[in-house]
Amino acid sequence: MAKATTTGAEGSALLRWIATSGLLLVVAVPCLFIIIQAIFPDIGSGSLAAPFSLFFRTLSDPDLFGLAGNTLLLGVGTVFFAALFAVPLAALRALFKVPGAIIWDALLLIPFMIPPYIAALGWIMTLQPHGYMEQVTGINLAGLIFSVPGIMIIMGLNTFSVVYFVLSRTFETIGARYSDVGRVFGAGQWRSFWRITFPLAMPGLAASLLLVFAMSIEEYGTPAALGRRIGFDVLVTGIENRISEWPIDLPGSATLSLVLVGMALVAFMIQRWLLTRRDYRIVSGKPQASDKRALGLWAVPVSLYFGFITFLATGLPILAILATALSRTISGGLTAENMGMDNFNELLGKGSEGLVALGNSLALGVSTALLAGLLGAITAYSVVKGRGRFRLVLDALSITPNSLPGVVVAVGIILAWNQPWLPITPYNTPFILLLAYICILLPQPVRYATASLHQLGDNLESAARVSGSGPLKAFIRIIFPLILPSMVTSMILVFAVASRELVASLLVAPIGFQTIAVYIWTQFDQGSAGLGMAMAFCAIMITTLIPLGLIGLLRWLSKGQVAGLN
Incomplete structure (x- = not known):
């Protein structure tokens, strides 16, 4: 033993x-x-001299405030557009009988599986001057994609599926029963949703939006592919510049890395503060009805809305990627003679x-x-x-x-x-x-x-x-x-x-x-x-x-x- x-x-x-x-x-x-x-800026040479000398110099660098401000702006903007795309879809999916709901779920999962930098390159090929959209429709939206709001929209389309899946399950758990109680007391359908159902979904919304914020401030490919063309640098690209361009600035890149981590931690603390202010418990030991309402005449418009967002997030980037891959030359355009393997x-x-x-x-x-x-x-x-x-x-x-x-x-x-x-x-x-x-x-x-x-x-x-x-x-x-x-x-x-x-x-x-x-x-x-x-x-x-x-x-x-x- x-x-x-x-x-x-x-x-x-x-x-x-x-x-x-x-x-x-x-x-x-x-x-x-x-x-x-x-x-210790000289640790690479084995010296511990002049501690914090470059640390405080980097923190006081005016460029840092621009990088941090752009990063915060990009994160908040991406969160806004991700919520704008996801919240209506999630509410419709959870509270109503959406035709083909399982199929929409599968299609809306694909944007999360496509690497953001690849999706961004697909959007560039589509919306750039003489891109696929201009060739097909004659419309030039280059001014949109090569702008800060355009970057936010593209990153929002890349990340909104995270919010959609979390929030749809949260709305499904809440159901329509609390909203029905509000309607008994005289509130309209929309007012009951925004004053009762939506606030109860705050834990799922806050958690998913925090994840979107963290994903957006650490994303490199989209800001590098689009932001650099308009002079919009963020912390991630600033860190990469200090490592890859001469003169190499390792202490500066380390300091910017700490700032980026600190920004993510602050976002996490804000989420915790929001969730501890109220009681969000909705599940008890009693059985709860989870019947979804029929859309009636709204079934077709809702299906078209799902199809439109799915096309923007999934169909258009993949079609652009495939069209470029099959093009013998980019200048040849979308013609049969220019297509091949x-x-x-x-x-x-x-x-x-x-x-x-x-x-x-x-x-x-x-x-x-x-x-x-x-x-x-x-x-x-x-x-x-x-x-x-x-x-x-x-x-x-x-x-x-x-x-x-x-x-x-x-x-x-x-x-x-x-x-x-x-x-x-x-x-x-x-x-x-x-x-x-x-x-x-x-x-x-x-x-x-x-x-x-x-x-x-x-x-x-x-x-x-x-x-x-x-x-x-x-x-x-x-x-x-x-x-x-x-x-x-x-x-x-x-x-x-x-x-x-x-x-x-x-x-x-x-x-x-x-x-x-x-x-x-x-x-x-x-x-x-x-x-x-x-x-x-x-x-x-x-x-x-x-x-x-x-x-x-x-x-x-x-x-x-x-x-x-x-």
Whole structure:
């Protein structure tokens, strides 16, 4: 018994050691070096002299106020347009019988799966002078897309599906019963909705809009593709400029990174303040009717409205991407003679740069999914099943990347692993990209594993220990197989995002090493829009259809196993 106890303690300690070492390497070290570099500007040369000298100089730089103001303006504007698109759709979807509701849900999920920078490039090809819209309709809307409101509208179309899905489920939970009570007391239908139903949905609205704000202030591709043409720089592009343009300003980029993180944290605090001011509890132990009302004569206008927003968010960007990918030359326009598979043939030709980039991204995506999934499962197990206060530290480290924009993670990775005094470093190798991807995406498998572990009782491990197994063997033979379906789902999502990640790829990719995102960005910079869009179309197919297909297959297999047991 003493030997079994010793083995169990060693196995538990090993899992905790793996989780701690992994989180320190992937998360803590980059975050720490951002802070150190901001405070000690000469840390790269091993000097701790003149602390805070460049930190306060950067904070007092007039350019910083412009970057921060533009970032805040972009975040708030994107939130406004995302809410403008999402709230009416969500209310209609939840409270009324919308024709083809399931189909609309599937179509409105696609904008979230399309990388924002690819959608932005599609909009450029559509609305630029002599673009597709002008060729088809004669209307020139270049003034709209190359403007600050235009950037906000495009980013709102890229992110509104987050608000739509959260808010529609929230409205569905509330139902129409509270609004009916208001109507009994003399309020009209619209007044009952805005004074009763809508305020009760504030938790879902605040959470989803906070996510949209965080996504918009950390988004690099759309501001870089559109904002730079009109001189609209934000913190993300400012950080990238300080790293990629001479003279390199590492302390300045670290300071701007801290400002960006602080802005995200302030938004989170505002959300918490809004949600603690009132009581939003609406679910009790009593059964609640959830009947939806018929639209009647409004069924056709509502369907047309859903179709219009779906076309703007999903159809138009994909059509623009495909049209550009099939065009032999951009100047040839939308003519039958100018269409062909030339770009796809060149992209996927044997030994082509595009095929190499595609293989690099797929290899990195699979590696990131496997390693992040394994580390996430071990971390979640150490947090949920572990003891002591140290598990709270692990939990905090595991969710820290949620508050770190991708550009901040990239800066931290560069600062941590580009130090001249390091005897060995993954910098300027593909492994540096792997570290960046794992850091950015680690919270996904951790949250999935945590949710699954909370559903498992302690009796399974207790039975294993009675049989002589330690925590390590019980985790490998019992716990991990039980949480594997959830982990596979999270790893599929990690693969989809890692395969197309842009900002970390641009900043930390080794010289000459191309990924899908780097290839697309480079082709547009070089004027080869057709090749770039051919790769973009392939990326959308890979990162949308394959994950959705695998998730559907996984659910089908799970149902088959349950049916077999019955």
